Amino acid sequence: MTGVLVIGAGPAGLAAARAALRAGASVTLLDSSDQLGGQYWRHLPDSRAGVREDRLHHGWDRFRALQDELLEHPGCEVVPSAQVWAIERLDEGLVVHVHVGPPDGNRRPSRELTPDAIVIATGAYDRTLPFPGWDLPGVFSAGAAQALAKGERVAVGGRVVVAGAGPFLLPVAASLAQTGARVLGVYEASRPRALARGWLPRPWRLLGATSKFGELASYALSHVRHRIPYRVGHAVIAAHGTDRVEQVTVARLDARWAPIPGTERRIDADAVCVSHGFTPRIELAIAAGCDIRPDRFVRVDDRQHTSVPGVFAAGEITGIGGVDAALAEGAIAGHGAAGGGADDPAVRRDLARRATFTDFAARIEAAHGIRPGWTGWLRPDTLVCRCEEVPYGRLRETGRATCSTSLRSLKLSTRAGLGICQGRVCGRTVEDLLGRESPGGLLDGTSTDRRPIASPVRIGELAAAHGRHTSAATDAARHQHQ
Amino acid sequence: MASRMFPSRDDRIQPAEAPPVALTIDGQRVSGLRGQTIAGVLLASGRLSWRTTSAGATPRGVFCGIGVCFDCIVTVNGDRDVRACQRRADDGDVILTQYDDLPGHDDQPQHDELTRRDELPGAAS
The missing domain is CATH 1.10.10 (Arc Repressor Mutant, subunit A)
Known part of the structure; x- marks a missing residue:
């Protein structure tokens, strides 16, 4: 039986695990969190489970069905609180090094996994551009506000400004409002022309994505209900305060995102949540040897297979496409990792859905992509x-x-x-x-995405692993002598 | 007002009633609910910052909230550099805030002793 390792239990990883199981593989599913669902379906812990958790989420039933199927399947080992800290390339294949236990713990047990196939579904996190005062307490990434609202029902502030670029600002503002914060405004950097360039062309291609419209419409309704102003072509260009945020400066931007002098306005706020897009978490894919595209996402073929035999990738690390694209890509990747054929009936629907939703990545980039004039606020x-x-x-x-x-x-x-x-x-x-x-750009061909040690490891944990290996090696050597 | 916990009685999500947990941060007692992260407990108590940076000695708290930025690190029961936004609070956790002086400042106490904010050079005493 094929052993498939899935790294990451967000929408893409969950879909991959289910598809691999259904195709007959045995699956090990790892996530650094002690919950399944990733950032998208982050929810209250079991100790405080929400009776109506569905009210905070889109597709909550879909998540519950995925989770139940994986937890009940005898062929699926779900390993929560599992931190993959390295992937080693040996002649025999890839070795995935994992610590299992509390985040940044001590003396956590380690595991070394050598699966037949791997699906990497490590997702993405907010990219926040620097601005004066962004290091003040009270400045959060939009994802932080979202995680604390969904995962703990904590509002990061009482009077909150949301700013940056992209559709993600809308659910963040909605979550803040549903967690008792007053959202003073959502400031989208892109101007109407860029938004139109991204979202208006080829409207028939959006027809298949009607669930996306339902989601966006519900955020719009939430904004109307909570009277949250939405301004395009504006940015938070500074946060002010001595040891915490007390005010922010909002200004109009030109098409290159340079602030237009004379349009600055100060707003009293105790928190500001900022996201200018997403950075995919590709260090494990790089460690596995996967080819990375010039736009810094993992290169995959139409089966979600990377350039490395037996290694598949799905979700935001292959392009920012949202939950529907991630679910479709995950299913295709999991099916392929289990040895399934590219045109099996089991994945036909997912192939069609992927075609519909990956279109979103290009639209988001055209409409909300970072423009070079932002350095004008530095x-x-x-x-x-x-x-x-x-x-x-x-x-x-x-x-x-x-x-x-x-x-x-x-x-x-x-x-x-x-x-x-x-x-x-x-x-x-x-x-x-x-x-x-540097005219001509940086030439050594390296990138800041390369992190051979993917998360901090305590020296004691390394030493313990080393001790175990050397004692095994010594045992083997002694055995040979005898 | 600042960061705070949304009262469960007003919450459309209807969270279950969770048992309390109590931790101390630099000796001060703070209580929260089982299942909260350390950062969540601190934010819900109105604290926005706890770490002090090495170069500028400026305050930091949660920034990314999902374990990426390491701004929120604290010492938990003797283990340094634990991301407060990732670690769930356990009843009785002893949390110390972190300040690591830059190397080469020999006239100042070693950073091991300097993990409490009230011992910072120049802090009001």
Whole structure:
């Protein structure tokens, strides 16, 4: 029987696990959280389970059905609280190194998995562009507001501004309002012309995506009900306060996202939630050796197969397409990983759905993609790297002074991207800003997405694993001697 | 007003009543509900920040909320660098806020002793 490992239990991973099981494989499903559902279906813990959790979610019944089928299936091992910290490429194949236990725990048991096939479905997280004051407490990524609202029923503030770009701002504002916060406004950076460019062409192709419209319409209704203003062509360009956010500055943007002088307005707020799009979590795909496309998503073929034999990818790491695309891609990937054929009846519906919904990725990019003028709101003292506290001015000056065209060397000389988050928050921004300083771009062909150690590991845990391996090796050696 | 927990009685989701958990942060007692993360308990108590940065000595709390940014790290029962937004609070957890001085400041206490905000150089005492 084929053993399929699925990494990530969001919509794509859940769909992959189910499809692989239905195609006859045995499945191990890992997630770093102790719950299934990923960020999209993040929900209250069992100890506080909501009677009407469905009111906070789209497709909640679909999630429950997926979860029930996986938990009850004898061929499925669900491993929650599982942190994959490395994927090793050996001649015999890939070895997936996992710690199982509380997040950032100590002395967690480790597992090394050598599956026949892997589906990587690690999802994405918010990309937040820096702006003056974004390091103040009270500035959150939009995903943080969403996670705390859905997972804990905690509102990050009382008077909250939501800003950035993309359709994700709408459910975040809706969740905040449903968690008792007053949402003062949603500020979308893109201007009407860009929005039209993304969403108006080929409208017949959107016809299959009517569930998406239902979801968007419910957010719009929620905005009307909670009287949340929605402004396009505007951005939060600064947050103010001494040790926490007290005010934000909102300004109009031009088509390149540069703030238009004279349009600034201050708003009293105790929290601001910002997202300018998403960064896919591709470090495990890179560690597995998967080819990455120029737009920095994992390259897959029409079976969701990556460039590495036996490794499949699905969901947001192959393009930001939303839940419906993720479910379809996951099902196709899981079916393929289990050895199923590309045109089996079992996946025919998913192939059609994928064609409908992956169109969304291109539309979102055209309508809401980051425009280069955003640097107009940076100041020399605006932190770019939050961990190492590297300000924009120093980053730029060091880049110019060293005349280096190597990202690796520039990271070392500026320290940007070298902190504990491993460049997850600032990496792409640092590449963008440094690339602008060196004509011809950065030339060493590396990227901030490469993280051979995918999550921090305590030395003691490494030593324990090493001790186990060496004792096994010593045993083997002794055995040979005898 | 600041960050806060939505009262269950007003909540259309109708969360089940969960048993309380109590933790201490730098010796101060804070209570929450079983199943909450440490960050959730702290935010629900109105705290927005707990870590102090090394270079600028500025306050930090939750930023990404999903385990990516590491801004919210705390020491939990002696283990350093635990992401407060990822770790669920256990009854009796002893949380210390973190401040790691930059290396080379020999005239100042070692960072192991400097894990409590009230011991920060220049902090009001």
